[in-house]
Amino acid sequence: MERSSDILKIKLEQADRELYQKYAPLLVVNPDLNRKLVSFQGNKHESESRWCKYKEGFSSTLVRYIFDNTGIQSGRVLDPFSGSGTTLFTACDRGIDSVGIELLPSSAEMIEVRQFLRTSHREEITKKLRDFKNSRIWEQSGDRISFHYLKITQNAFPVETKQALERYLYEISVLSDRNLSRVLRFVLLCILESISYTRKDGQYLRWDWRSGRNVRKTKFDKGKILGFTEAIDRKIEEIYSDLLEKNGRSFADEIEAYKPGNLQLLKGSCLDIFPALESSSFDGLVTSPPYCNRYDYTRTYALELNLLGLGEEDIKNLRQTMLSCTVENREKENLNHKNSEYERAILSWQSHPLLNLIFEYLEQCREEKKLNNTGIPRMVQNYFKEMVMIIFTAFRILKQNAPFVMVNDNVRYQGVHIPVDLILSDFAKDAGLEIEKIWVLPRGKGNSSQQMGRHGREEIRKSVYVWRKLAIQE
Template sequence: MKSVSANGGMTAGRDALSERFSGRLSVDPSITRKTVSYQGNRDTPGFRWMKYKEAFSRSLVEDMLDIHKPARMLDPFSGMGTAVLTAAGRGVESTGNEIMPVGVLTGRSIADAANGLATDDFMTAGSALLDHIRSRGRVPSEYGFAHVRITRKAFSPQTEHDLAKAREFLAKMEDGVIKRLLNFACMSVLEQISYTRKDGQFLRWDRRSGRSLRSKMCKGEIPSLTCALSYRLQEMANDIPAVKRTFGGRPPRFMTGSSLDLLRNLPDDSVDLVITSPPYANHYDYTRTYALELAWMGFGQDAFSSLRQQMLTATVENHTKIESLRLSYANAPGCFDQAMAAYERQQALQEVLGVLRSHIRELGTPHVIRLLEGYFMEMAVIVAELSRIIRNRGHVVMVNDNVQYHGEDVPVDFILADIAEYLGFRCVDIWKLAKGKGNASQQMARFGRREIRKCVYRWRRI
């Protein structure tokens, strides 16, 4: 009997994938919600300095390093650097590519602290920064926090003034490690001292901001910049010995930019292990979540839009990158052509897209179709490049979530496994968490409660 999806569409393509990969699906009790999320990093010296909520935890990376014992590892979506810093601390030559400057600054700051930082000099400069913020006097308007639309009203007038003072101090410092660490320390407390809270897809606003009349959120007491910053600087100073022990030795190489460009420059067979977690195909917009931090780093309105477009497609606002990718591969189209073939022949994906197209008028936004096309096409390019870069019998370990749109299950784990197998890998394991995620409440009301798999996959280069 043919099975049908929640929308009465075909599921034959997905059923076939399920039959092929179900045997490789298992629950590994050591992989939990804590290990695949930032929760596991909360108490780790260094990683606890910045709440990069999309991170996975160090323990997951350690387990994979214990199993695979790589000499060279890569994370093409390195975020705050959990994987590369953990590997570097064990003497592994490690490279992280990351497009969000917030993640790169965090990772570099931890690496700086781990490798040769003079703690006394750092603390002396930190005290001078705090004294300057507390000092009386006007601050030239050029140092004012350069807001973009979505950050306006994020701070009280006093905090705005204090941030301008901090910027004035930093602008006059000589470039170098200590300036970078102080800049990072200021960035790391912005959420705490603001009227905002990072919450799922958007920034939520405290009603005191005056920004949203409907907001009922109240963060409670909001610390001043000097209070939050002195706490952070002290925490950093206390953590530095442990950070040196854990992550010191061989600093990772951090590259800022899109892996859709950067991977092309890495040599063939140059990596033993990839540990990574790409963005999920779930609408999540990093540029919104990290709006305050990006504005602190000097991103204006246009730079925000441009960064959003360069990120791996995961939101309905992303436009297709296919033509620009085709152009950039014009001289050596090998990986691009293979990726396109892997993408186009993927039947389960084409099946989901077909069902969604036939219900296009009922979709909240028709652009979810473009989102899914872009996501898998770009991931196919990433997988094709990894297949070239990883040595024979090397591995990819990837954390990712399945998704559901308009009641249609999108088995990201199986679709990527099929794409990976076409491109030269063998999917060895798909470890799923004992408990998946619930579907979104609107989806639940309409299509019933469904559990969505959250998995860690392991593919071997063959």
């Protein structure tokens, strides 16, 4: 018998309340946490972290807080969605080894070059950077390497900026010191947004009206667009001072006391890499996956991917490999056949009562043509299907007593709240993890303006989950 979406919605809200009741004692509003800490805002002025504006990141202060409050003090931590590497570098600074997995080439490049800079001879590399900066060689006439736009990056730079960029690309390509050349390309990677007509805006790149592209009724003005040389100068100076100073003191004076942990980055999808990771080999997992919110990293980082040489097809393929969180993601084939762990995980995903109601409701809304995008049901399904696989593997690869900490947002589609934190916690329980607590930020976030208009304002929980693989009692 077919049920209309309205009836399903009532059932679903009831099931949501019941799940909430089940977890109520573990949901702890934590006044120590705020949105600044849980977002990139907290990293904006932090040494090194400020080099790349990685808006989807969390702050190193949050990672230190997590380490202190969940007992991660030594050993090796994992972040399967490393992003700009906040967990990895914060661990290293505490003398803890870290392993990161990251799929987006621009993020992987940020991590690798930053790690190179931290471990190289700092006086030497900073001197080379400054010398290059002071030469201003890209301002002189000479050969260029063309920057071929992609469709989504077409005319992203003012004409004179593009010319300077192409001169710069040529000059760094002929340097005999290949490491220096890579670092200088990294400098460029870090400033692309600031010299362009674009602004990263979650789902898309936003275009300034001066680009003459996508001009809408409400003109978007991003404010000052930096000139090429000014941006390069500033970035090199920033890197220079961050590399030579630590905690306000010269790095050379600090070096005796500084014993960083090792950092290893595995490039690729964690869904592919996970099955090969050794059992009981990590002392903690601290991460923040993409949220189930339609944000498309391959679009927001299109300029950076363009610079790294990815073409249209590469980007399309990359989008499909990313954790499903956009309406364009199709089901990833053959994932469940990778190992028995994934098969068990799928059972947990298939048998979750609230999730099944959510799928049914969204499908029904799609049939009733109520959804603003028909890809939403598939995205939500696949998001949870992939996350359950991550959670089940995490249980196996964590050591006993090791915590699994995840930052994530709940979401809302078609007027219905999806308690991502509680559903994933149910998966974690099925996998064998203990749900120690779910820290909730004192202030959640509103939903999208579209949703607000139609369904009213309701705060969406933003949480940090603390799960643990408990020691087996003898």
